[in-house]
Amino acid sequence: MTVASKVTEADVRQTVAGARTIVVKVGSSSLTRSSGHLDAAKLDALAAALAQTALMGARVVLVSSGAIAAGFGPLGFDARPGDVATQQATAAVGQGLLMARYETAFGRFGIRVGQILITAEDTIRPQQYRNVQRTLGRLLDLGVVPIVNENDSLASNEIRFGDNDRLSALVANLVRADALVLLTDVDALYTAPPSQPGARRVGFVPDVVAAMDDVTVTGPTSGVGTGGMVTKLEAARVAAVSGIPTVLTCASNAGPALMGDPVGTVFAPVKQRGSSRRLWIGFAADPRGTLVADAGAAKAVRGGRASLLAAGVLEVRGAFSAGDPVWIDDEAGDHLARGLAGFDSEEIPQMLGRTTVQLRRFLGDEYAHPLVHRDNLVLV
Numbered sequence: 509m510t511v512a513s514k515v516t517e518a519d520v521r522q523t524v525a526g527a528r529t530i531v532v533k534v535g536s537s538s539l540t541r542s543s544g545h546l547d548a549a550k551l552d553a554l555a556a557a558l559a560q561t562a563l564m565g566a567r568v569v570l571v572s573s574g575a576i577a578a579g580f581g582p583l584g585f586d587a588r589p590g591d592v593a594t595q596q597a598t599a600a601v602g603q604g605l606l607m608a609r610y611e612t613a614f615g616r617f618g619i620r621v622g623q624i625l626i627t628a629e630d631t632i633r634p635q636q637y638r639n640v641q642r643t644l645g646r647l648l649d650l651g652v653v654p655i656v657n658e659n660d661s662l663a664s665n666e667i668r669f670g671d672n673d674r675l676s677a678l679v680a681n682l683v684r685a686d687a688l689v690l691l692t693d694v695d696a697l698y699t700a701p702p703s704q705p706g707a708r709r710v711g712f713v714p715d716v717v718a719a720m721d722d723v724t725v726t727g728p729t730s731g732v733g734t735g736g737m738v739t740k741l742e743a744a745r746v747a748a749v750s751g752i753p754t755v756l757t758c759a760s761n762a763g764p765a766l767m768g769d770p771v772g773t774v775f776a777p778v779k780q781r782g783s784s785r786r787l788w789i790g791f792a793a794d795p796r797g798t799l800v801a802d803a804g805a806a807k808a809v810r811g812g813r814a815s816l817l818a819a820g821v822l823e824v825r826g827a828f829s830a831g832d833p834v835w836i837d838d839e840a841g842d843h844l845a846r847g848l849a850g851f852d853s854e855e856i857p858q859m860l861g862r863t864t865v866q867l868r869r870f871l872g873d874e875y876a877h878p879l880v881h882r883d884n885l886v887l888v
């Protein structure tokens with residue numbers, strides 16, 4: 509949508525109702541019973557609401573949690589496991605069961621589903637990023653509803669999304685969605701956790717960045733979900749700065765939310781859509797190291813159109829591989845930008861302070877490249 513200076517709730521709801529491409533995220537808490545086990549009736553109801561939207565011509569991507577919830581019962585556990593290794597094994601069992609349920613549920617409407625499992629690590633590698641983007645695009649062209657989850661069984665503890673909220677915002681950005689719908693176990697955002705006396709429902713958030721200071725949010729309270737309201741606001745923020753409106757409500761409101769009815773909380777986009785690749789670099793994962801720019805390089809990077817050349821870098825910190833996200837800091841230690849490194853951290857010390865001509869002469873053609881190319885760099 510075009511972002512006017514005073515966008516109203518009705519404008520944003522209308523954009524959601526008319527969205528051609530929609531990413532819907534459903535949390536574990538909305539797919540489970542109070543025991544934490546998967547609730548097939550809830551899953552069926554959600555699939556029915558999404559199928560209706562898809563049959564009306566929308567391109568729908570579902571980001572679904574629930575692998576661990578679906579897996580622990582069949583494995584004989586009483587509750588969701590707490591340790592990472594058992595969670596990963598449980599997700600390996602549960603993910604297949606979850607997909608089987610979705611296949612049946614969408615199949616009733618003649619709709620095919622396709623599974624995409626993503627690790628945070630995948631999302632920061634340019635090749636993988638393009639592959640995910642291309643596959644999702646092709647699935648949507650084929651009329652399939654892609655069902656995305658974090659690849660829990662392979663994700664490393666250090667670098668993982670954990671919750672699926674931020675992943676859904678990144679997917680929305682990747683498929684250039686017109687709307688993001690976050691379905692959870694509360695009907696809306698409240699000014700404080702709903703269990704607190706005096707918490708008021710918020711219907712419209714014109715500026716999510718400003719709103720983050722005005723509401724009190726906590727992590728999960730259900731014992732099933734992972735990120736709570738904190739990561740949902742973060743997802744709404746990522747979507748908003750990607751130019752995408754977000755609706756947050758409970759899963760039973762999925763149908764009305766997609767129709768643009770006044771349910772839940774709607775977040776306006778805060779600026780025009782940026783390049784999805786750049787946004788991805790900006791939000792996908794935590795930087796693994798730092799390149800310290802000298803004053804000249806810092807000025808060039810701040811200008812917004814320059815690559816970071818080895819000639820202007822004083823120091824490299826941290827251990828990372830080519831393609832990993834890194835901070836670009838100035839000499840005072842302030843962050844200037846995030847970017848994807850062009851080289852492994854071990855290769856960089858010999859390159860520091862050298863011009864492109866010197867790099868070619870002393871180290872060879874393969875080193876005559878920027879440490880971070882401007883296409884892979886986002887100012888912070």
Ligand SMILES: Nc1ncnc2c1ncn2[C@@H]1O[C@H](COP(=O)(O)OP(=O)(O)O)[C@@H](O)[C@H]1O
Binds near residue numbers: 725735
């Ligand atoms: N300000 C708030 N407004 C609404 N809900 C909140 C707020 N702060 C915390 N919460 C809690 O966030 C929970 C949803 O997060 P979570 O359990 O992680 O869900 P999901 O599994 O859908 O990701 C709600 O059950 C609610 O209790």
Ligand SMILES: N[C@@H](CCC(=O)OP(=O)(O)O)C(=O)O
Binds near residue numbers: 536573599732
């Ligand atoms: N990837 C995990 C989801 C983790 C989780 O609970 O996320 P969420 O419900 O979004 O807080 C799973 O499928 O079990």
